[in-house]
Amino acid sequence: MRARAMIRLLFMMGAITWLGLVFTDIVVLISIKNSLEPDIPVWLPKLLLNLFILSLFYYYKFKIEHDEVLNFIDLLWRVFATGLIATVISLALRLVSYLLGNTKLPSDVVYIDLVYLINIGLMISFLIMAFTAWKRLILYQKSKWLLRFWAFFEYGLLISLLYNSFNFPRIDWLYIAMLVTFLLTGLVLSGNMKWVAYLNFRQKWTGLLLLLLTIFYLLYGFYTSSDYAGIVEKTSPEFADYRDHVFILSLISFVTIYSVFSFLVILFNLPTTSVFEQKLEEVVNFQRISQSIQTEQSEESVYKILLETSVSSVFADAAWLEISSSEKKLYTYNITEKEAGDIIDHLNKHQVRGILDQGSDKTRNLSRYLSTLKNSRFRSILAFPIYVKNENIGILALLKELPDGFNREMTKIVSTFSNQAGISIENFRLMEEALQNERYKEELKIAKNVQKSLLPEILEKSDAFEIAAFSESADEVGGDYYDTLRISPEIVSLIIADVSGKGTTAAFHMSQMKGIFHSLAQDCIEPAEFLVKANQALVKCLERGSFISAIIFLVNTTTRTIRYARGGHCPVLYYHATTDQVEYFKDKGVALGMIRSNAYRNFARTEEFSFCPGDVMVLYTDGITEAKNAKGEEFGYDRLAAILAESKHLSAREIQDRIISTLYSFSESEGLDDDYTTMVIKFN
C-alpha cells in the first residue's frame, strides 16, 4: 500500500513539475521575446526540468524495479509501449501543426516551445522507463563489482543533474569529461547481456521486433526534439535546452547503445537457441527423474520417465528398458518387443560380452555390432546399465536409424539420467521399506492394545481376600499372564503364567493360555488335572523349545483352603501371619509344553494349604527375580522375600507398590529387560 501511494505521489509530482516547467519556460521566453527582464530567475525552468526528471526517475524505479512479475519480454514490451505512446502523441502534434497550416499559430515561438516541452517530457519519460528496464536486464545476474559499477553510473547521473540545475558558468572540459565518462560507463555496462540466453526461440523473435521499434522511437524522439529545440533557440537563448544537458544526453546514448547491443546479441543468438533450450530441457528432465520419487509414483513410472527423457534428450528413434530385478520386464519406445528381442539375440549371438547382459558395468556404444544385423532399421545403439545399491537391475538401450548417431555429450547426459533413475528407485524402495516398518509398528500398537485387553481390568473380589496385580512388558507385547475367575460363590480360581521368550510369539501363546484357562477352569477341575489338560492342549501349538510356566489356584473362601498346582512357575512367596514367617513353597512341577506325552501326568501334583487372616501370597514372574542392576547382580529371591517381610502389614496394593518401586530403584534402567508381573493376595 505504501509503495502504491508513493508511486501516485511521484506521478503527481512529475505532472506538477512538468506544468511548472511549461509555465516558467514560456514566461521566460515571452519576456525575452519582448526584450524584457524576466520576473523569474532564468534558471528556474532548468531546476524544474531536473525536478521533473527526478520525479520520473523514482516513479519508474518504484514501478518497474520492484515488480517481481515482469519477465524479460514484459520489460521490453513496457519500454516499447511507452515509446509508442510518446511517438503517437508527438505525431499527433505534428498533424495538428500541419492542419493549422499557414495560420499564425504554428510559427509562433511560444507554441513551438510548448510542443517542444511536450515532446521533451514524453522523451524523458520514455528514456527513464528504458533506463530502469535496462537496469533490470543488466543486473539480472549480478556480481559485487557489477553492482558497484552500476551504482557509480546511476548516482553519477543523478549528481550531474545538479550541474544543470543552476546557471553555472559552462566549463567545457568538465562538461565533456562528464559526458565521456558516462558514455564509456554505459558502454561497459552494456556488455551484460546474460538475460538473452534465457529467451526461447519465440521470445527472441518478439524481443527483436520490440527492440527494433524501440530504437526507431529513440531516433524519432531525438530528431523531433532537436528540431524543435533549434527553432526555439533562434528566438531565445534561455530555455530548457536538453542538448547541453549531461543527464539527458548520457541517457540517450546509453539507452540507444544498450538497445542496439541487445538487438544484435539476440540476432546472433538466434541460431544457437535450440541448444540452450535443449540443455534447459535436460535439466528439467533430470529434475523430473529425481522428483518422481516424491510424488507417490511407482517404480514403473520412474522407468517410464527415464525412457521418455532419455529419448527426448538424445533424439533417439527408439529405445527399450529391460528390467530384471524380480521379473523380467521390457519397456519399449517406438520399437516392438520382437524387434528388441532380435537385437538382443543378435548381440548375444555375436558374443558381445557384458553389454546387454547383467555383467555390464558401464555405458557402451554398440553400434559396430549392429551393422551385421540384417533387416534392422537401426544403425546406432547405446546401452546403459542401471544400478540400485551396486546391483545391476536393468539395461537402457537407445537406438538411432542414423549411423554414428550418438555423440559424447549425449552419452554423458543419458548416463547421468540412468544413474539418477537408479538413485530414485533406491530411494523409492527405501521409502517403501520405511512405510512397511511404520505399518508394522502400527500393527504392533494394535497388538499391544489387544493384549492389554487380555489381562483382566477388574479382578475378582471377595470378603476373604484382597488382590492387586501389575504387569509391564519389555517389548510392545509381552508373554506374562494373570487372571482370576469366580467358579462358584465360594471358589475363585487364580492363575499366573509366563511364556518363554518375548515379543509377538510369546503374546500369541499368552492369548492361548487365556483361552485354556477360561475354558478349563470353568468346570472346577482339580489343579493338577488342569495342568495336564492345559499341557495336552499346548503341546500341539507350542514350537520346539517353547514352554509356559504357570501356577493355578482354587481358593475356597468357605473352608479357607487353597488347592494349587505349580507347572514350573516361580515358587509361591507366602507370609504366614500366625508364625510371622516368610517362605517360598517348595514343591515340584514341570512347565507346560516340556513333556509332549501323557507322561506329564506323573509330574503334576495338587498341593493344599489353609490360609489365615493376615496371610499374604505373592505371585510373580521370573522377570522380577532375574532383573539385573548395573553391576549385573540379580534382584533375586532374598530381596523379594525381604520386601514382603517388611511390608506384610500393608494392604495388597501397597505391598505390590513397594515391590515395584524397590525393583525399579534397584534396576535403575529406563527400559525393561523382561516382562514383569506380580499378583499380591492378602487374606482377611
Added chain:
Amino acid sequence: MIHIKRLQEDGADVIAIIGEIDASSSIELDLAIAKSVGEGYEKILVDCSALEYISSAGLGVFMSYIDEFKDKKIAMVLYGMSDKVANTFQILGLDELLHIAKDKSEAKAMINELQV
C-alpha cells in the same frame, strides 16, 4: 557372551558352556548339541561349571532334545551347575526331566549307568 568347547573323553562328548545363555546365544548351544548328535555320540556330558546364567530360551534348548534323546537312546548328563543355575532348572521342573550330576565323576558314572 558365550563360549562353547567340545572335547571327547572315554567315548563321551563333553560340551563345556562358558558364560551366559540368553535368547541369542541359545542358538549356539542348540548348534553344539545338534552337532554332537549328528556326529553320532550316544553319551553327551554337559559341563555347566562355568555357566553363569541361563534364560528360559536356553532351558528350552535342553528341553527340546528330551524326546529326541529318548528315541535315539542318547544319554545326556549335565554337571557342575552353580546353585543359582540349578535353581532355574528346578523351578521349571527340568531337573526331573534331565539327568543332573554334581561333578564330572558322578556324571560319568551316571552316564554309564544310563547306557546299560
